Amino acid sequence: QVQLVESGGGSVQAGGSLRLSCTGNPESSYSMGWFRQAPGKEREGVAAIDSGGATSYGNSVKDRFTISKDNAKKILYLLMNNLKPEDAGRYICAAGPSAIPSNGAPNGRWSWWSNGMEYWGKGTLVNISS
Numbered sequence: 001q002v003q004l005v006e007s008g009g010g011s012v013q014a015g016g017s018l019r020l021s022c023t024g025n026p027e028s029s030y031s032m033g034w035f036r037q038a039p040g041k042e043r044e045g046v047a048a049i050d051s052g053g054a055t056s057y058g059n060s061v062k063d064r065f066t067i068s069k070d071n072a073k074k075i076l077y078l079l080m081n082n083l084k085p086e087d088a089g090r091y092i093c094a095a096g097p098s099a100i101p102s103n104g105a106p107n108g109r110w111s112w113w114s115n116g117m118e119y120w121g122k123g124t125l126v127n128i129s130s
Contacts, residue, residue: 020124
């Protein structure tokens with residue numbers, strides 16, 4: 001059973017940065033990604049990376065967030081810069097066999113991709129103070 005464990009969340013002021021990490025060992029062919037969920041809101045796709053290293057981002061975080069992975073260490077990262085209050089929430093990493101959404105893809109495509117994820121972490125909380 002593959003376990004994904006996130007870390008790196010915390011409280012930061014608006015405009016600041018955080019780097020999240022997700023450790024785990026899903027199948028090497030699987031794509032991985034970060035989702036976030038704020039209280040009272042639907043889960044939102046944030047960033048994705050496929051087995052070849054191609055990446056894509058949700059429209060609300062593009063040009064501010066960077067997803068990357070260290071295959072040797074089995075760690076997925078999410079570097080978040082210029083954080084805004086609306087970025088707050090629980091950040092969850094996941095892995096699965098489906099192709100990643102393209103940049104600029106509508107929310108429905110990210111939702112479809114999330115439905116195909118096989119492994120989920122429990123998440124790490126990010127709080128942003130204005």
